[in-house]
Amino acid sequence: MSSATETLCGQAFGAKQYHMMGIYLQRSWIVDFITATIMLPLFFFTTPLLNLLGEQADIAAVAGKISLWCIPFLYNFVFSLTIQMYLQAQLKNLVVGWLSATSFVFHVVLSWIFVYKLEWGIAGALAAMNISSWSAVIGMFVYIFGGWCPNTWKGFTLAAFADMWPVIKLSISSGVMVCLELWYNSILVLLAGYMENATVAISAFSICLNICAWEFMVCLGFLAAACVRVSNELGRGNAKAAKFAMKVILSTSIAIGVFFWILCLIFGRKISYLFTNEEEVADAVSDLSVLLAFSILLNSIYPVLSGVAVGAGLQGTVAIVNICCYYVIGIPLGVVLAYVAHLEVKGLWIGMLCGVLTQSLVLLYITWKTDWEGQVLKYGSEGVEDELDEVSLGFSESGLRANLASLSL
Template sequence: MEEEGLQAELLGKKREGEEEEKLSRRLWEENRKMWKVAAPGIFTRFSMFGVTVISQAFVGHIGSTELAAYALVSTVLLRFANGILLGMASALETLCGQSYGAKQYHMLGVYLQRSWIILFGCSLFILPIFVFTAPLLKLIGQEESIAETAGTISKWFIPVVFSYAWAFTLQMYLQTQSKNFIITYLAVVTLCLHLGLSWLMAVKLRLGISGVLASMIAAMWVPVIGQLGFVFFGGCPETWNGFSVLAFSDLWPIVKLSMSSGVMLCLELWYNTILVLLTGYMKNAEVSLDALSICLNINGWEMMIAIGFLGAAGVRVANELGAGSAKRARFAIVNVAATSFIIGFALFTFFLFFRGRLAYIFTKSPEVATAVADLSPLLAFSILLNSVQPVLSGVAIGAGWQGVVAYVNVTCYYLVGIPLGVVLGYLFGFLVKGIWMGMILGTVVQTIVLLYITSKTDWDKQVILAKERINKWYTKEPIQGNESIEDQQSP
């Protein structure tokens, strides 16, 4: 009996060891797949954000009116366009991710071309805002000199807006195949090129703001040309079979999904802009705006990490749903969320500890530094929330829930967060802290709702829905060479 008990104990320990080894292998494999998407995504976002910051630094040395006008165009108009186009491009994560998981490789190229058509049309729709910036700003009471300068600057941003239509879609297309290493290399080239060109054109050649903006346009288009070259000349042999007339078919369902994606992400990306606008109406707004802009600048850099994990969550969930594995999709969600939260908690602790000392990187004013120290706990909590909420949005993109999450965002951000912020800031006298607290509470509510939706989701049913979506929009690849119809089987 003792021998049997000993054998049972040894067998139990062996099984535990095998399970632990199996889990460690799964974790290793899942993290390898996740970081292949997240790391290039984070670095690329840092690069794009860095181009704007470098431009702002050079413009700031030209004149205060130019700086104010550039800040107005880049933080309001460009963010508006960025939010719409990035959101609409994220539909490609759902479609390409699920098709890649289902091994319908040729459909990725078709979806990419459909997204180019849709985003180019959307860019044309946005264009009048950049053409008529000056009269629009004067209409809402902006100072004439700033409005005129902003009107000139905004026209330089038109090529940047059109570059987004290509850049965002190519990034989504490449990252769903875990081939976005090319994006990382081009991001390094972009930053170095922009820094060098801006110095040459603005400082050495004394071309002023025109030199800085011309450098920015070049920096935005270099990665687009590089990625197009990579795709066209053999970088994606399985998924790119050349231009196809199929791109013009079944556009309306893609338009609807793109619009849902656009609304969903726009509402998130514009949220902080509302915070700046509300703060601008307060007494002693200059110090408040300076302190808030420093906090939002730091938050913006950290948000690039969050967007990288958003992309990783979307790709991993879409790939596994397309491959028909609900279990691996759940495992991917837990892994991305845990990794992002650990990084967010480390940054949360860091910013709580250093508080206002970081402000002296951006300002020499003790008054502004004190205001930043006062806002730092709210900045730290925002960073902590950023480590969870974007991952949940990424899960929604991967599963194709953009329409549902858009309604959640409208309710939590604009019917809960902003009204609470106005009440706390203006009626209860907490000023900018009150506005920010209200908006954080809106994000908390949104995060709780998304956590509930994600935890209660039947992922086996999501696999079925993904398969239905894939089959519904599946189009057979054109026959090439001696390939017969029988060789092309629909899934």
């Protein structure tokens, strides 16, 4: 849902409506905080829910313990992701990078102390994750409240509570878009738990997904770059620059993806030993290595296209694409190949790969066919200014009242 912040702040920054960025950030905090609170029962009742779904009892029990430790991490996302989008939209990426790097080092040190020295196990690892992640959020708060964003942060204001619907609507479509992608992998892991040798299947699947996630972090940077550049240029009213940015970012991302694709093909089996010493799991990972390599290659394409969509505010369209590609094509095909054709984990992965491939092709077509000149007319500097004025500067009665009552705390 935080990608709504990226869209709104990016276009506001491009249109030089800097004062709106802080208001959008606060509105996103409100929407995300309420959403996170609504989701809390899922974390408290993870074990009985997984048991109800027929998951193995030992896996469900461990998942229930882990889920409770994830609650602080859930609320960390409310602030960390929205602030990150807010800072990136105004090209303050270096600040985010330094804070993330510091948090990462802090996380490694705490994990070593809690897990290996104090022998706290999973609880220690999760405690280290929570402490280090919140340290980054505190650093972001200090940066914003300390006066390093003078043009975009004017303090807390009651205007953040006015005209929430545009932010709610975009946040919901953004949340659906991203969650459909993240839940896709989670559902496949859940399905792997129903196989005969579920422990090996889940271990191999999780290792491959972790490898994908490592490489995806690089591509995620290109997603953010595509979103920021496209939203900024649309805000400025420059369609030509927006299209040029797409081409440069996509070609660069694909070049890096090809490099990792080759590495994965060469070292497919050896990669598994970074995670496990069990030969049975390593064999399962090796069996998936070719499919993993092509998943990594696709990782360099669809995130950039998703970033372009976020920058243009097309999250609703991408959400529909994700439903069709992942849940109409990918998961059903994976289930058939895994349980009917008896390909097991490999069948699930083939289904996942087909879903991602279809999504990438559809997003390429949408990007190619989009009228970017029309998008400029919709989100260009004059259009954004009119829209932002209507949303928050008082053309609506509620907005007028809120702005007259706004207070810097």
